[in-house]
Amino acid sequence: MPHRIVHMLRARDTGRRPVMLAIAGDSAAGKTTLTRGLVECLGEDRMTAVCVDDYHRYDREERRNKPFTALHPDCNHIEVMEQHLQLLAMGEPILKPVYDHGSGRLVRPELVEPRDFVIVEGLLPLYSKMARACFDITVYLDPPEEQRHAWKVRRDTTRRGYTAEQVREELRRRELESAAFIRPQRRHADIVVRFGPLAGRDEPPGAPLSAELLLRPTIDHPELDEVVRGADALHLRLLRDTDGRPVDSLHVHGDVSPEEAEIVKKAVWERLDVDTPLPGGLGGLADGDRSDPVAITQLLLLYHLINADRVRPAS
Numbered sequence: 495m496p497h498r499i500v501h502m503l504r505a506r507d508t509g510r511r512p513v514m515l516a517i518a519g520d521s522a523a524g525k526t527t528l529t530r531g532l533v534e535c536l537g538e539d540r541m542t543a544v545c546v547d548d549y550h551r552y553d554r555e556e557r558r559n560k561p562f563t564a565l566h567p568d569c570n571h572i573e574v575m576e577q578h579l580q581l582l583a584m585g586e587p588i589l590k591p592v593y594d595h596g597s598g599r600l601v602r603p604e605l606v607e608p609r610d611f612v613i614v615e616g617l618l619p620l621y622s623k624m625a626r627a628c629f630d631i632t633v634y635l636d637p638p639e640e641q642r643h644a645w646k647v648r649r650d651t652t653r654r655g656y657t658a659e660q661v662r663e664e665l666r667r668r669e670l671e672s673a674a675f676i677r678p679q680r681r682h683a684d685i686v687v688r689f690g691p692l693a694g695r696d697e698p699p700g701a702p703l704s705a706e707l708l709l710r711p712t713i714d715h716p717e718l719d720e721v722v723r724g725a726d727a728l729h730l731r732l733l734r735d736t737d738g739r740p741v742d743s744l745h746v747h748g749d750v751s752p753e754e755a756e757i758v759k760k761a762v763w764e765r766l767d768v769d770t771p772l773p774g775g776l777g778g779l780a781d782g783d784r785s786d787p788v789a790i791t792q793l794l795l796l797y798h799l800i801n802a803d804r805v806r807p808a809s
C-alpha cells in the first residue's frame with residue numbers, strides 16, 4: 495500500500511484509531527527508559543508499547559556469520575514491520591515476532607492489541623516512508639556517542655551477558671551501519687532529544703544530565719515562552735536546523751531545582767486543560783534514580799499524545 499493511502503485511511507472518520515508515537519535511536523540511546531515512564535503514566539490499559547527490534551530476521555548465533563549487524567535493514571523484516579505498523583495504526587491487532595535479548599533467540603510470537611496509544615520504539619521505526627506514514631508523533635533520541643557507548647557497556651554487561659570488550663568490539667563493528675541507517679532517521683523526527691551536557695555550560699562528569707529538545711514545526715508544540723520566562727534552568731532558543739530552517743530548542747539543565755521543575759511540569763500540564771492532576775512517577779531511570787530533564791521530556795510527549803487523542807475522530 496503506498497504511503498499516501500495510509501495517510502488517507504488514517505484520516506477517514508470511520509472509527510477510533512490509536513495515537514501512534516515513534517521513538518527511534520541507536521542501541522542504548524534511552525528509548526526504553528523514556529517509554530517506560532509514559533506507559534506507567536497512562537497505564538497498560540490505555541497504552542501499548544512495541545519494540546521493533548523484535549523484527550530481527552536472524553537470531554544472535556545466525557548473525558555471527560552475516561556480513562552485517564542487527565542495525566542493517568537486511569537484518570530485519572522491514573516489510574513485516576511496515577505491515578504491522580499499518581495494522582496497529584488502523585486499530586487492528588498483530589501477531590508480533592519476539593526477540594529475546596537475554597538468550598539472543600527468536601521466541602514465540604505474541605498477540606498485540608493496540609490501545610488508545612501505541613508507542614513504537616527501536617532501531618528502525620522511521621527507516622522507511624511507509625513506516626513513517628503510520629505515526630502521529632516522531633521522536634529521535636540523540637545522546638552524545640560517548641555517553642551512549644558508556645550506557646551500552648553498562649547495560650549489556652549487567653543485563654545482557656556480554657563482556658565490556660565484546661560490547662566495544664560490537665560498537666566498532668556497527669559504526670558504519672549506524673551512520674548509514676540509524677542516524678539518518680534524525681531528520682524525520684518532530685522532536686530530537688539529547689540527554690547529556692549542554693554545549694557551553696560547565697557540567698562536570700557525573701553531574702545530572704541536562705536535556706536539549708529540538709522542537710520542529712512539523713507538529714504543534716505547546717506555547718512554551720511563558721513557561722520558561724523567569725526560569726533559571728530552562729531556556730528556549732531559536733536555532734537553525736540542519737536544513738537551515740529556524741527551529742526552537744528547549745534546554746533543561748540537569749541541576750534544575752525540584753521546585754522549579756515542578757512549576758514547569760504544572761505549567762505544561764495546564765496547557766492541556768484536562769481534569770486529571772499532573773501525573774507523578776515521571777523521570778524514572780534504570781537504577782531507581784530520577785531525572786527532572788527526563789520527566790519534563792516525558793511530560794512534553796504526554797502533552798502531544800493526549801492532544802492528538804483529543805482531536806482524533808470518535809467511534
Ligand SMILES: Nc1ncnc2c1ncn2[C@@H]1O[C@H](COP(=O)(O)OP(=O)(O)OP(=O)(O)O)[C@@H](O)[C@H]1O
Nearest residue numbers: 520521522523524525526527645649689779780788
Ligand atoms: N536519560 C538518561 N539518563 C541516565 N541514564 C540513562 C538515560 N537514558 C538511558 N540511560 C541508561 O542507558 C541504558 C540504556 O537505556 P535504554 O535501555 O533505555 O536504551 P534503549 O535505547 O532502549 O536500548 P536498546 O535499543 O539497546 O534496547 C539504561 O540502562 C540506563 O542506564
Ligand SMILES: O=C(CO)[C@H](O)[C@H](O)COP(=O)(O)O
Nearest residue numbers: 521522547554564595598617
Ligand atoms: O541494538 C540492539 C538493540 O537492543 C541489540 O544489540 C540488537 O537488538 C541485537 O541484540 P543482541 O545484543 O542480542 O545481539
